Every structure is written in structure tokens, then in C-alpha cells.
Amino acid sequence: MAVVIVVILASIIGAFVLMSKGNDNTTGTLTIKDDRGQNVTIPKYPQRIVSLGTSFTEILFAIGADSQVVGVDKTSTYPAGALSKTNVGSFYTLNAENVTALEPDCVITWTFATSTVSTLEGLGIPVIAYNPTSISDTMRVIKSIGNATGKSDAANSLVGEMQDRVDAVIETVSGVNQEDKPQVYFELRSGKTVGPGGLADELIALAAGVNIYGTNVSKYPTPSLEFIVESNPDIVIVENQSSKTNADIADWIGSGVNAVDEGKIYRIEGAWITACPRVVDALEQFAQWLHPDLFTP
């Protein structure tokens, strides 16, 4: 019995001793507060970043920090430069070997990949976890990543540009009355729709539309055909990666509904509706579909 206890304790102590041996870093360090509220200490500035999440990869490239990135997850396929970085697999079922082999000095990922985050931190790798769920969150994260990588100037100018474009859209639709706002039904590739708190919901609202699933539902509700028909949406927007064609959707919803009768079923690139710089492209696209009279394409 004593032998068993000693062996177990030894293995646990051994694990902790080994874990504490992190990389040697002779340059300065800085502390970033991430979305878990944790203060993460990273070198100033990290040169071997692993990005787990296509949103973060896009942001890193957009602010010119791509030379500091050594690895990305398998969903990071934009921009084209991301494909030349080492692919470490899926960030849900991450094989930590792939990340460790790159000897990263910083990992950026989503807060909800909790086991990935704790595994990597357990190996002594600093992890910055974000959870941007809105356009303003996205801009905040861009700035934070800019601070973390020494690209604050580029980040601030990118955010400024994004904010200008968002403001321009809001300005243009500011005169639209409540009764003139089109009813919009939005569908993800999984067949679910987006409710309050979802990014697409925010985009619809900013573009002066009304999401038919905008109130009293969960964040990703499964849509009910009866409810869609009764709400009579004027516009239907579906994620381009959905396997349903526009014709399939028109058949499913049926004629008599405005969007189907007027042929206003549009497709949006799924990659634009994430927390990345192109979300502003999505906003402008939504605005143009919802109010073609106010926006010249």
C-alpha cells in the first residue's frame, strides 16, 4: 500500500517538475488580459505563435503579424498564406504533440476549447483565449492581438477602418422607420438559424432589418417551418456552405412568402460571418440586400 502511494505521488510530483520547465526567454515579457479574465504572460513579442481558430489566423495576417505565426489549425484556410503554415489539426481534438513540436511561445484560441487550453497551459505554453461574439468584440480582440504581437499601429488602423465602414452603414440606414425594416430569415449551413447574441443577428439589426428569430429564442435555434411562413420574411439569407440550394429553400418555404415570390434568397460566405475583419464585408453586403435603394452595389 505504501509503495503504491509513493509511486503515485512520485509520478504526480515528477509531472509537476517536468511541467515547470518552460522555454528560456531572455527578451522582455508582457502581460495580456484575455477573455477568461486571466493575465497571460507572453514574450515581447512572440515570434512562434500557434493560432487555433480561423478568425484569429485571419486577424494575425490582417495586421501583418503573419511572420510571427508558425502553426495554424485545420480550419485556418484564409488568407492563402495561412495554408503555408504548419497544420496542427483540429482544435477540438488537438494532439498536443503537433503544437509542442513547433516550440510555440504563445497560442491564441477560443475560450470554449477548454480542454485544449488546459492541456497546453499544463505543458507550460502560454495561451491567450478569446471569445468575440459581436463586431465590437471583434475589434477589441484585433486591438488586443495587435498589442500582443507588437502590431498595435496596424491593428488600430484596421479597427479604425472597420469602424468607419460600420458607421457609414449605420448612418445610411438611420432614416429607416421600424415598419420599413424588412423581415429577414437567416440560415446556417447546419440548418439552424441564429437568435439573439449571434453574430448574424447583430448584422441584421445593424443593417436595419428584423431577424424573425430575433427574440425569445436560444442562440442557435432549430427553425420551425410554420413560424417562418407565418413571419413572412422579405429576405432569406443562407450560408453559402449550406448543402441546400436556393431552389431547395424556395421549395421548402413555399410560395406566398415574400422572399420566395420576389426571389430574394441570397447566399453569404460563411467565413465572413465570424469574428474577423471580413465581418464588415458581410455587414455591407447585408445592408445592400436589405436596402438596395440606399446602397449602390
Added chain:
Amino acid sequence: MENADIGVLHTKKLSLWFLITVVLILALFATVVLALCIGAVGISAGEILNILFGGDASWSHKTIILNIRLPRVLLGGLVGTSLAIAGAAMQGLFRNPMASPYVLGISSGAAFGASLSIVLGFSLVTGQFANPVMAFIFAFITLLLVYNIAKANGRVPVDTLLLAGIAIAAFFTALVSFMKYIAGEKLSTIVFWMMGGLWDSRWSFFGFALPMVVAGVAMILIYSRDLNVLMIGEEHAVNLGVNVPFVRNVILVASSLVTAAAVSVSGVIAFVGLIVPHMMRLFVGPDNRILLPVSCLVGAMFMILTDTLARTIIAPEELPVGIITALLGAPFFLYLLKRRKGVTGW
């Protein structure tokens, strides 16, 4: 044939069993070493040996071998051992070849516990043990529920246990479906957890599972002879002096303990607990005194080998190990069955 002396036969049998056990232990050791040498990142065997004996190497290679692969291989062995012996014990206890470690619905209960932690962030502890602790607790809640439902007039007939297990499993599965529905972006996390896999392995989980698995395995092995007698039938067992309720409870609790430990750190890995005992029965027969120990050893090897495949076959990505155990295990088992048809009963 002459009447051989029963004592001589007995000694021969014990020596054979001893030999088999020693060979399997050596094979297990070799499997562990092999698994350490293979991985998503190529590291030479020489360097691995160097690292294992405390030599110097790059931080990344040391971390990979000592903090990623070693705990993963050892945890895989632990999980394989647990599931195999629990499966064998359940098959013996219920006298049913289709029994598996999950027959009492423990896996569904554990999945529900884990989903509470993953989706609602509700757990008794925070940090890395949030999911495992909830899974473990709900595994035992499930056992208690099933046991109490099946209890009637102070007796717990195994058939009722089986049916209660099916019903409770269905109940918890429905609850898990609901959790999946409200999960939002955490859906993938639950789905992958339930598919089962060892990508999350770490020393702390090994430390968590080890004492429980050792205790549970020991308890089952001690009562392996009584389990043999129970398999003839409960009434006969009573007449032969076996304390049936006590042995049954010990086997149930011990099997649930090791299954809960395995599931809480690696999710619901299917098939191992069902197939490994059957495979070993084809080789060593149904006597639990040899079947249970060899199931432990072969279960560990099976899990380690399939996990090695799972983490390398589509590197840098990982395949959930349950897919490999099913795809490889089923045809291999069918092949064994065909070759040895009629040699031993199930």
C-alpha cells in the same frame, strides 16, 4: 484415456495460466515501448530512451515524450484494462454475452454529467477536473438509480437490473440530446467527448484514475472464483456457499468504479469492453480466474495499439479511437470466431 490425477491436472493448469500471464505482461511492456516510439511527431528510438532515462534533449521533444505520449499511453492502458475487465465481469454477472461495461447505463449518466459541465459550466470543481468529476459522479448516480429501481423485496434480480439499466440509459441519453440542443458553439466539445478518445490525456488524469482502477481491478480479481460459481445460477451459487448478494454488489460496484474512472477521463469508448473478453474467452476459456487477468492485460494492449493508430493514421489530425476499435475489432473477432467455431462455447 487414463484417469489423470486431478492434482496433476490442476498444477498443469496453474502453470499454464502463470505462463500466459507472464507472456502477456511482457507483451504489454513491449506495446508500451512501441507506442512511445510512434507518434504524430517523429522522434528516434535512441532519443526516446535517452529522454526516459533523464538525458538531455530539446524542450519540445522532452515535453512530447514525458508529458504527452507517456501519460497518454499509460492512461490508454488503464482505460483498456478497466473496460475489458468490467466487460468480462458484466458478462459473467449477467450471464449474457452482449453485456458490456455500459450495460447499466453508466456511460449515458456519465455523458450527462460531462455535458452539464461542458454546456452549463456547472461542476463541483473548477479547472481541468470539471468534466471528469461530473462524469464520475453521475456514473455513480446512475448505478444507484438502477440498483434501487431493480431492488424488490430485498432482492435484486439481475434481469431486472439489466432492464432498469436500459431504461435509465435511454433517459440520460435523451437528456444529453437536450444538452446538445442548447449547447451552441459547445456542441462539438460534447460530441467529441462522447465519441471517446485519449487526446486529453495528462498526468493528473492518470493520477486520478490509477488508484480507483487498481482498487476496482483487485476487488474483481479477488472474487473471480465466486463469479465462476455465480455463472451457474444464483440458487446453485447459494447452495455452494457463495454469499450471492455480497459478491454481486462487490462486482457491480467494482466494475462501475473502473468504468466510471475510465469514462470520466476518456469519454465513452465503445466496443473494447464487449469484444476483448470474448476474444480472450476463445483462447483461455470461460474460467474467470484466468479470463479476468488476461482480459486486463490484453485490454490494455488493445487500447494502446488502437490509440497509437488513432493518433497517427491521419496526422496531424486525430481519429476518434472508438472508430478504430470498432473497425478493427469487429472483423478480427469474426475471424477468430470462424476459425475456432465449436471449440468453446461463448
